[in-house]
Amino acid sequence: GPCRGGMGCGPARYLVFFQYFGTRYSGVMETKSDQALIGVQNYLEKAAEKLGASVPVRFHISSRTDSGVHALCNSAHLDIQRAPGKPHFTGQQLTHSLNCHLRPEPISILSAHRVASTFHARLQALSRTYIYRLLVGCAHPSQVPVFERDLCWAPAGGPLNIPAMQEAAQFLLGTHNFSTFRSLSNEKPLRSPVRTIFQVEIQPSPGFLSHHYEHRGLEFWEVKFRGKSFLYRQVRRMVGALVAVGQGKLAPHHIKELLEIKDALAFPPNTMAPPSGLFLKSVEY
Amino acid sequence: GPCRGGMGCGPARYLVFFQYFGTRYSGVMETKSDQALIGVQNYLEKAAEKLGASVPVRFHISSRTDSGVHALCNSAHLDIQRAPGKPHFTGQQLTHSLNCHLRPEPISILSAHRVASTFHARLQALSRTYIYRLLVGCAHPSQVPVFERDLCWAPAGGPLNIPAMQEAAQFLLGTHNFSTFRSLSNEKPLRSPVRTIFQVEIQPSPGFLSHHYEHRGLEFWEVKFRGKSFLYRQVRRMVGALVAVGQGKLAPHHIKELLEIKDALAFPPNTMAPPSGLFLKSVEY
Structure with missing residues (x-):
């Protein structure tokens, strides 16, 4: 050779x-x-x-x-x-x-x-961290700053009850059967619906140049999830359910009940968060 | 009627x-x-x-x-x-x-x-505020985060001496003949080159989601100018000259000398900042 x-x-x-x-x-x-x-x-x-x-x-x-x-x-x-x-x-x-x-x-x-030639990027990842960006204070989607289009979600319907969302998020921490929070997909064989979430945080976040337009009453929030791995659309479904809590459509304890039902079809319709606000922040090794 | x-x-x-x-x-x-x-x-x-x-x-x-x-x-x-x-x-x-x-x-x-029907948006503006976003720490343009493309300028050539830029910026404050900092344009009749700058500031600034990638060593800075009005490309020429000071190509006192020359052709070639970093922040009435 x-x-x-x-x-x-x-x-x-x-x-x-x-x-x-x-x-x-x-x-x-x-x-x-x-x-x-x-x-x-x-x-x-x-x-x-x-x-x-x-x-x-x-x-x-x-x-x-x-x-x-x-x-x-x-x-x-x-x-x-x-x-x-x-x-x-x-x-x-x-x-x-x-x-x-x-x-x-x-x-x-x-x-x-x-x-090393044995290294595997997917199998050897210890965890993944996602952040989801929410924009609060828009009465209409046209109020999303042009620099933030496709980079956040501005849920309709007024302010969000952030403390209620923070309370609800605690139910997601730890190891659970997340069947209710998985979207069904026929592309992949069904894997175990049990996943472990190490960290959930809901914190204020700067928007792009938003210190220059504070008077417009727009507020950015970030929901952060760190876990070993996530089910299909799990993060967007979890965020959507937390926003429903923030809007008063669900109570914090409903998140616990949704987990216990273990049925994707029990997820409240039209509640999944859109893709535009979701960012894979990092993959940890 | x-x-x-x-x-x-x-x-x-x-x-x-x-x-x-x-x-x-x-x-x-x-x-x-x-x-x-x-x-x-x-x-x-x-x-x-x-x-x-x-x-x-x-x-x-x-x-x-x-x-x-x-x-x-x-x-x-x-x-x-x-x-x-x-x-x-x-x-x-x-x-x-x-x-x-x-x-x-x-x-x-x-x-x-x-x-009122006599109101005039241009003539009645009391001042305009511009910000110019600089990205420091990129060895190559491909290191500009994809979310910041077209929204900042990453000047080549290593770190910037910010205190020197701040010292140089003070020479621009107040009322001056800004002929050296105007680009020549045959589209408009020549107006007076005298302009007044009320405020110049150079401050650190958050980048889009940059709190999530602090370890990459990227730093965003904003140069802010407030003045009654500005000459054609004046802000981009002023920023370009300040960056040349930050790179050690000019000394701070050269900004004062450029002002005193009062000649657009005396502006150092290839020094004007590109449009991508410039934002009109507000028009004040």
């Missing part, structure tokens, strides 16, 4: 962290490329094609996100097999090259790290 | 405040609509056409902004002559209708106020 001169001849595995503005994509996962919206993974792999690797590069994404959902930081692993005699990319070279080829898409590689 | 029943029969004048994401427009002012990028004013007047007024509605914009420049809040006055017998719009009705017709453009009416 052509392995010589101290050059590694097997593929090199990398862990990459990347971010994206999700509005333009069908989600993070690859889709058939003949669709109107395609996946972030399609763009990542198209950029990787231009690295000139000997074998097509596949991204193994750690954390699925839906159409319209954003990532401050998602992660994936990938293997790169270069032509014989060519040295492996450094993390910095790989970051820079992929970013050049990703332009002008709003997808960006944050960093790339050489890892 | 058809003036009866307590209905005002003359036109009603309104002062409107509006915001826009400037990247998609040729600037705020109206342009011929056959160009690739057209002006924010074109969209405002197209939305106003759908109000069914008897006379075409013209927006008299208070503050010009260039292509790529944003507004948290700009202002304009306009007259609306309704059909005989129809009552004047309230400010709220006008805001709501225009916003419906502006969708999906990233332009939004913030409020509308009935004013």
Whole structure:
């Protein structure tokens, strides 16, 4: 074989962290490329094609996100097999090259790290942290600042009772059967509905340049969830239910009852939060 | 004439405040609509056409902004002559209708106020406040977070000496001949180059969700200018010169010398700040 001169001849595995503005994509996962919206993974792999690797590069994404959902930081692993005699990319070279080829898409590689060939981005993640941005104080969707469009949810119907939401959120902490908070999907075999949430927080958050328009009475809040992993649409359903509590449509103890029912069909209709406010903040290893 | 029943029969004048994401427009002012990028004013007047007024509605914009420049809040006055017998719009009705017709453009009416028929949005403005957003800590433009693209400037070349910039900014305060800081334009007759700056401030600023990625070493700064009015591209030239001070290419006292030269051609080449970081924050009456 052509392995010589101290050059590694097997593929090199990398862990990459990347971010994206999700509005333009069908989600993070690859889709058939003949669709109107395609996946972030399609763009990542198209950029990787231009690295000139000997074998097509596949991204193994750690954390699925839906159409319209954003990532401050998602992660994936990938293997790169270069032509014989060519040295492996450094993390910095790989970051820079992929970013050049990703332009002008709003997808960006944050960093790339050489890892062992046994490393698996999805299976080895210890936890995922999501934040959901709520905008309070809009009487109508047209009052969402133009700089915040597609980046938050402004639920209709006046102020939110934040202390009630905070009380309700405590019921979600810990290990539970989250069947009521999972959307049914026929794309995937049903996995266990038991999940563990390590952290839930509801805190005020700055909006984009909102210190310049405080007088408009708009308030941003962030709901943060950290857990090992989440079920399909679990975060958006949990946020939607908490907002229903904030609006007085549900009482805090109803969250506990919804958990105990363990039935996706018992989830109150039209209560799921839209994708625009959801951000995958980080994947922890 | 058809003036009866307590209905005002003359036109009603309104002062409107509006915001826009400037990247998609040729600037705020109206342009011929056959160009690739057209002006924010074109969209405002197209939305106003759908109000069914008897006379075409013209927006008299208070503050010009260039292509790529944003507004948290700009202002304009306009007259609306309704059909005989129809009552004047309230400010709220006008805001709501225009916003419906502006969708999906990233332009939004913030409020509308009935004013005297002698009111003039440009001539009666007491001052304008601009902010310019700088991103420090990017080794390469691809390190600008995807959520901040087109919304800041990340000058190349390492950290900025902020105290030196703050020292230099003090020379711009007060009344000066700003000829060196004006871009030449053959579109307008030359007006007096004397302008008064009431306030200059350079302060740290939050980035969009940047509290979630503090470890990346990115820092946002805002340069704020308040003045009665500004010359063509004056703010971008002042910011560019201050950044050159921050990079050590100019000393703070060079700002004073540039002012004293009173010659647009003496401005250091390739120093003007790009439009992406500039926001008209407010117009004061």
